[in-house]
Amino acid sequence: MRELFTKGMARNIYYGGSLFFILVFLGLTFDTTARIPERAHVEALTESVARGKEVWEEYNCIGCHTLLGEGAYFAPELGNVFDRFGGSREAIKAFIRSRPEQGIPGRRSMPKFDMSEADLDALVDFLEWTSKIRRARDWPPNIHG
């Protein structure tokens, strides 16, 4: 019995299709990476912002928070926290500094991090820079993230 759809045809679809879409994806990647610098305002990506990202990673803030919707879902979104705090760097710093050592009973609470003033400044620079990234439809839908 002759088969209409043979194994060879399936194999060719696999190799041909995959190769084609890998190339398409690489092309799109090329275009996207060319556009990212402008959307992310690289001119404002200072050394302090870069240091802030390191601090963010060192203290593993992503272990509780989301940043632009990615991370853990235990604590508030921080991609727009700069706007949520009314663009006040001092308010964010005060919040991070004033976490009680023992946590807040009966509530999820954020740990107290003892970081240097310089690190805290860099961290807030990073959060401010992040809030200005040009995101499609200005995600998140509202200020609460």
Next chain:
Amino acid sequence: MPYSKLALYSGNRLFPTMGREFLEQPTIVKIGIVLIALGFLYNVGMTVLKGRKTVINVVLLTGLVGLAVMFLFAFYNPDNLVLDKYYWWWVVHLWVEGVWELILGSILAFVLIQVTGVDREVIDKWLYLIIAMALITGIVGTGHHYYWIGTPEYWQWLGSVFSALEPLPFFFMTVFAFNMIFRRRREHPNKAATLWAMGCAVMAFLGAGVWGFLHTLAPVNYYTHGSQITAAHGHMAFYGAYAMIVLTIISYAMPKLAGREAAPPRAQVVEMWGFWLMTVAMVFITLFLTGAGILQVWLQRYSDNPLPFMVVQEKIAFFYWLREGAGVVFLIGLVCYYASFIVGRRQAGEAAA
């Protein structure tokens, strides 16, 4: 131990973790992962070279090579958060919705050949079709993570169209598994392995296919991104596809390694209890998290008077308690699963005595 001292105690200065979700391993562990992946690749590669070169082998090898290659992007951590996120997904998405699907498909195909005795030609054709669909939809489908992270707007429709087709390979895996079982040429004594193989196909389709589709279209994802809906999908997809395929091959291979076709019947019954408890518990975990997610999205993002995150979390706490209960059932299932090995060994011992 206080969270704030974690970095200090774990020696973050010496072994920086780069603190990115899922890629938290210290750099030295990441290098270890690469070495282990390469070692495994060498092992499987040499085995294939010495043995028969089948389609399944080649697909498995391609998947393993892809796994190792994509992981290399874990070492790239640029200062620019948008670029960082862009390539972070090359590890996370292109693993679970790309190269790992080749591994999943080939292991499933292997076990199905063994337990059903169906002609290899037929199974090979299915396997090629499934992995073709996986890569054709899944590569550009990465776009469903590029909607809101600072990447260009065109990803909204590219990601939506391609990822909406991503359930297809999972759907075909289910059809394939059941088709082979119905056409089986023999009754394999390892009932448990057969059950795992079918369950894996079904749960992968539900978790990845159905729950993935639920939030993959950009207009929906605008509201659900980074919510409990994501957690619901993540749990069922991971368990259904990648936890269950591992349990499938263990179930098939462990008795073989002990020199028999299948575990004794009583051990298989205990193992199947483990299967049902864990799998049903996972369905409920997913449903409860989905309930939490729908409420969260509604209260925090969709209603006319959106509420702050922490306020919403208190309101949905009820679902977390239900979900915790389902988690306990899951653990009982896991205990059954482990117990099945002990029962198996005892029975084998009795039979030998």
